[in-house]
Amino acid sequence: MDESWVNSAERIGADLHLELSGPRVGRAALIRALRDAVRSGRLAPGTRLPPYRSLAADLGVARNTVADAYAELVAEGWLAARQGSGTRVAMGVPPTPLRQWGSSEAPRHAGRVPRTGPPRARGPRHDLRQGTPDASAFPRSAWLTSYRRALQQAPNEVFGPGDPAGRVELREALTEYLARARGVHTEPCRIVVCSGFAHALRLLFGGGVLRGPLAVEAYGLGFHRELLRAAGVRTVPLPLDEHGACVDRLGRERAVLLTPAHQFPTGGPLAAGRRSAVVDWARARGAVVLEDDYDGEFRYDRKPVGAVQGLDPERVIFMGSVSKSLSPAVRLGWMVLPERYVDDVLAAKGEREAWASVLDQLSLADFLSSGSYDRHVRRMRQRYRGRRNRLVAALATHAPHVEVSGVAAGLHAVLRLPPGTERSTVKAAAWQGVALDGLAEFRHPETDMPAGEGLVVGYATPPEHAYGAALDALCGVLPPQVTACAPQPRSPE
Amino acid sequence: MDESWVNSAERIGADLHLELSGPRVGRAALIRALRDAVRSGRLAPGTRLPPYRSLAADLGVARNTVADAYAELVAEGWLAARQGSGTRVAMGVPPTPLRQWGSSEAPRHAGRVPRTGPPRARGPRHDLRQGTPDASAFPRSAWLTSYRRALQQAPNEVFGPGDPAGRVELREALTEYLARARGVHTEPCRIVVCSGFAHALRLLFGGGVLRGPLAVEAYGLGFHRELLRAAGVRTVPLPLDEHGACVDRLGRERAVLLTPAHQFPTGGPLAAGRRSAVVDWARARGAVVLEDDYDGEFRYDRKPVGAVQGLDPERVIFMGSVSKSLSPAVRLGWMVLPERYVDDVLAAKGEREAWASVLDQLSLADFLSSGSYDRHVRRMRQRYRGRRNRLVAALATHAPHVEVSGVAAGLHAVLRLPPGTERSTVKAAAWQGVALDGLAEFRHPETDMPAGEGLVVGYATPPEHAYGAALDALCGVLPPQVTACAPQPRSPE
Numbered sequence: 010m011d012e013s014w015v016n017s018a019e020r021i022g023a024d025l026h027l028e029l030s031g032p033r034v035g036r037a038a039l040i041r042a043l044r045d046a047v048r049s050g051r052l053a054p055g056t057r058l059p060p061y062r063s064l065a066a067d068l069g070v071a072r073n074t075v076a077d078a079y080a081e082l083v084a085e086g087w088l089a090a091r092q093g094s095g096t097r098v099a100m101g102v103p104p105t106p107l108r109q110w111g112s113s114e115a116p117r118h119a120g121r122v123p124r125t126g127p128p129r130a131r132g133p134r135h136d137l138r139q140g141t142p143d144a145s146a147f148p149r150s151a152w153l154t155s156y157r158r159a160l161q162q163a164p165n166e167v168f169g170p171g172d173p174a175g176r177v178e179l180r181e182a183l184t185e186y187l188a189r190a191r192g193v194h195t196e197p198c199r200i201v202v203c204s205g206f207a208h209a210l211r212l213l214f215g216g217g218v219l220r221g222p223l224a225v226e227a228y229g230l231g232f233h234r235e236l237l238r239a240a241g242v243r244t245v246p247l248p249l250d251e252h253g254a255c256v257d258r259l260g261r262e263r264a265v266l267l268t269p270a271h272q273f274p275t276g277g278p279l280a281a282g283r284r285s286a287v288v289d290w291a292r293a294r295g296a297v298v299l300e301d302d303y304d305g306e307f308r309y310d311r312k313p314v315g316a317v318q319g320l321d322p323e324r325v326i327f328m329g330s331v332s333k334s335l336s337p338a339v340r341l342g343w344m345v346l347p348e349r350y351v352d353d354v355l356a357a358k359g360e361r362e363a364w365a366s367v368l369d370q371l372s373l374a375d376f377l378s379s380g381s382y383d384r385h386v387r388r389m390r391q392r393y394r395g396r397r398n399r400l401v402a403a404l405a406t407h408a409p410h411v412e413v414s415g416v417a418a419g420l421h422a423v424l425r426l427p428p429g430t431e432r433s434t435v436k437a438a439a440w441q442g443v444a445l446d447g448l449a450e451f452r453h454p455e456t457d458m459p460a461g462e463g464l465v466v467g468y469a470t471p472p473e474h475a476y477g478a479a480l481d482a483l484c485g486v487l488p489p490q491v492t493a494c495a496p497q498p499r500s501p502e
Numbered sequence: 503m504d505e506s507w508v509n510s511a512e513r514i515g516a517d518l519h520l521e522l523s524g525p526r527v528g529r530a531a532l533i534r535a536l537r538d539a540v541r542s543g544r545l546a547p548g549t550r551l552p553p554y555r556s557l558a559a560d561l562g563v564a565r566n567t568v569a570d571a572y573a574e575l576v577a578e579g580w581l582a583a584r585q586g587s588g589t590r591v592a593m594g595v596p597p598t599p600l601r602q603w604g605s606s607e608a609p610r611h612a613g614r615v616p617r618t619g620p621p622r623a624r625g626p627r628h629d630l631r632q633g634t635p636d637a638s639a640f641p642r643s644a645w646l647t648s649y650r651r652a653l654q655q656a657p658n659e660v661f662g663p664g665d666p667a668g669r670v671e672l673r674e675a676l677t678e679y680l681a682r683a684r685g686v687h688t689e690p691c692r693i694v695v696c697s698g699f700a701h702a703l704r705l706l707f708g709g710g711v712l713r714g715p716l717a718v719e720a721y722g723l724g725f726h727r728e729l730l731r732a733a734g735v736r737t738v739p740l741p742l743d744e745h746g747a748c749v750d751r752l753g754r755e756r757a758v759l760l761t762p763a764h765q766f767p768t769g770g771p772l773a774a775g776r777r778s779a780v781v782d783w784a785r786a787r788g789a790v791v792l793e794d795d796y797d798g799e800f801r802y803d804r805k806p807v808g809a810v811q812g813l814d815p816e817r818v819i820f821m822g823s824v825s826k827s828l829s830p831a832v833r834l835g836w837m838v839l840p841e842r843y844v845d846d847v848l849a850a851k852g853e854r855e856a857w858a859s860v861l862d863q864l865s866l867a868d869f870l871s872s873g874s875y876d877r878h879v880r881r882m883r884q885r886y887r888g889r890r891n892r893l894v895a896a897l898a899t900h901a902p903h904v905e906v907s908g909v910a911a912g913l914h915a916v917l918r919l920p921p922g923t924e925r926s927t928v929k930a931a932a933w934q935g936v937a938l939d940g941l942a943e944f945r946h947p948e949t950d951m952p953a954g955e956g957l958v959v960g961y962a963t964p965p966e967h968a969y970g971a972a973l974d975a976l977c978g979v980l981p982p983q984v985t986a987c988a989p990q991p992r993s994p995e
Binding site for chain 2: 035037038041140141142144145147149152153156157160161165166167168169170171204207208215217232236239336337338339340341352355356359364365366367368369470472
């Protein structure tokens with residue numbers, strides 16, 4: 010390979026530019042193009058990548074897009090970065106020649122060359138990203154028992170066209186479970202099974218059941234906001250304070266999306282007075298409260314607060330899934346709906362569209378009613394409580410100036426950072442193979458509330474044996490105690 | 503119960519009117535309301551329902567909406583109809599008292615009363631609706647073997663956040679299988695797994711990857727047209743002749759949706775000259791061909807024609823699913839994409855959104871690569887071929903004037919009927935507990951091609967043991983040979 014080619018930043022930019030033709034050159038496309046270039050050998054191991062600024066200019070994208078793409082690929086192990094010496098292609102990534110399919114003259118019967126993503130075990134060394142449970146703890150054998158029983162006992166009609174509401178066995182089991190565990194008052198005919206929370210949002214807003222403007226918490230998942238924006242829904246940020254979302258700021262919105270049990274990501278519960286206030290607002294305005302109960306089962310210091318839905322089942326849409334409690338791989342979630350929305354949600358879902366795997370639905374029904382779900386949640390609650398305690402203890406020892414905010418709950422914690430240190434800390438973490446997000450990632454772009462800085466640490470994500478090392482690595486990248494006028498870590502460009 | 507109340511058509515209309523408040527009183531809502539009224543006892547067994555016309559006027563809906571709702575509920579066993587004596591609530595439907603949840607004063611801890619749909623085994627007596635394979639033939643034990651193996655061998659990362667493209671194991675298995683069985687030329691990185699054909703359409707058009715106008719075949723699934731309409735896509739009908747869709751009528755559309763292997767529902771394959779013509783059109787116009795390969799594995803008289811996709815993988819999006827070959831309950835489908843669409847489809851799918859159950863994906867990958875899929879398809883091909891032959895033989899004996907059109911393929915056949923008999927035959931079938939659709943159901947409302955009349959008979963749907971009785975019942979409702987000026991069966995009003 011021509012060394013001058015490999016080392017020329019302009020050639021790399023030009024090459025990526027060709028790859029990235031199209032109107033949507035974003036972070037994801039750039040990451041894919043870079044991965045491909047490494048995998049195909051066009052970027053050889055050890056090659057130094059252009060600085061953010063020049064590649065950004067070559068591609069006509071924001072500098073942060075390039076910075077984020079590099080950081081992600083460092084975390085995934087494709088690239089390596091050392092402060093001062095720039096970013097290089099990691100050594101030892103085996104290049105996989107990719108058949109070129111660009112024209113219809115491509116050989117018809119050329120051999121199959123799978124592009125299989127990064128080699129196994131090439132994720133970040135320490136994965137502290139929020140959002141997923143410990144993947145090594147999936148209850149394989151109990152789940153298989155439920156799946157086998159469900160498959161063997163299923164009447165034949167299970168394999169025919171499905172009820173778009175989802176299997177009644179699952180809706181019955183959820184009715185019982187949600188009443189007991191979350192104080193949800195409903196009946197099976199008010200439940201619609203879907204493939205997760207994002208699917209629920211799409212059905213409600215993309216399907217024309219609800220319309221905006223929708224009030225949301227000033228901090229939340231960007232991809233939910235993006236999904237809503239794509240559906241033409243304007244979101245209006247509600248500031249957060251120590252009692253949770255400031256629901257007294259609600260005005261003429263038609264709906265509000267809240268995480269009352271454990272604000273995501275900042276970590277506080279919605280105060281009792283605000284729980285009733287938001288329901289009163291919805292009643293007075295003919296509006297609706299969307300309750301995202303994403304980790305409601307995981308509270309460590311007390312019994313979880315029940316769902317707001319219990320206050321008025323006709324004014325609250327309660328949404329949950331197994332993505333935190335079992336695994337996002339199962340792709341099962343549910344909406345508990347006021348009666349008046351059921352038909353419209355089913356119409357939005359589409360005739361004959363079950364969406365979620367019917368066999369998994371039956372398996373989950375069995376898993377719930379046999380007590381396996383309770384046992385699994387109990388076990389994970391214990392595990393995650395232990396991890397949170399270890400995190401708090403490690404910080405007390407190694408970084409006593411870094412505060413863990415929020416209640417003892419859920420699968421993640423927010424570490425408050427001194428002003429001006431968040432962005433550099435996230436990058437420093439990536440260089441050390443620690444993947445996590447800064448609070449800024451979750452901030453609504455239009456909120457006027459003061460920005461706090463911090464790290465969102467998903468302590469549930471690593472497998473049990475790797476958690477200690479992840480904690481050590483995390484403590485190693487936290488900024489030192491800031492004293493007046495202390496120099497800030499320099500950005501790597 | 504007050505008998506005068508029960509028997510008063512006006513009261514029934516008024517009662518349903520209350521139930522049906524809201525902007526979308528359609529067939530589905532009316533069916534639900536009527537079911538609820540029967541289930542709750544508000545409509546007692548034996549109660550005579552108002553004539554279509556008067557209920558339609560009461561509710562402000564089309565007469566056909568009421569007629570269709572009655573027919574559906576007759577087919578489901580909730581209502582009973584006899585020509586001349588109107589439609590009545592069926593005897594012996596056990597009323598289930600429904601807890602009233604209309605206000606927030608409803609008792610919080612009232613006992614759970616599941617609304618579980620009609621009692622089991624209360625579908626139509628003879629289900630000849632198209633669209634589903636024989637639900638009794640799902641290969642439970644082979645599937646469980648694959649699922650167990652997949653679950654046991656899965657690396658832990660399977661239970662973490664998924665690749666929105668779907669599991670690579672499945673995309674690899676599909677690449678191999680589709681090349682072998684359908685002549686599809688692709689590689690795993692061009693495949694995106696989804697939850698079925700409707701999901702694929704939503705991703706392409708709802709997600710902004712493709713835009714209309716979209717040419718479609720003049721006969722096709724109404725719910726696909728409806729889904730496209732909801733996504734703001736104008737569909738332009740292409741007439742069909744004995745060579746399939748008239749692709750020479752394609753003009754400035756940006757895409758065309760075809761069922762080349764076996765036109766749905768009319769049953770002919772797309773002629774060879776038209777296969778290449780449509781690809782040429784797409785090349786010349788910068789357009790794209792959507793190939794809906796819904797039942798491509800099921801051809802009985804010869805080896806199936808390969809996919810049009812093989813002619814030019816850069817101009818054709820090939821879509822398939824297991825809904826016909828295994829079961830719609832599995833909710834797995836795939837798109838084979840030209841390279842230029844992959845990123846946009848993944849963006850439309852959403853970050854971290856696998857949609858389809860990851861465990862089922864792994865299970866299907868094993869099912870494909872272990873040969874279980876081939877064995878199952880072979881077995882079902884034999885079974886459906888036998889059923890089609892029995893259908894043809896039964897017609898030859900009992901209704902020699904009724905022609906079966908289309909090639910020997912797929913899971914359904916079209917029975918051509920004499921003019922003016924389709925609608926009444928579908929209704930007569932419903933009265934006899936035979937559920938099937940007329941061709942009119944599938945006709946694009948804007949096509950100018952002459953309407954043929956016929957029945958779409960899903961011969962795959964009944965379980966094996968019930969097929970003979972279903973055939974007998976079908977033959978019993980076919981219109982007699984029409985001679986000049988023969989009286990048409992009267993509509994039941």
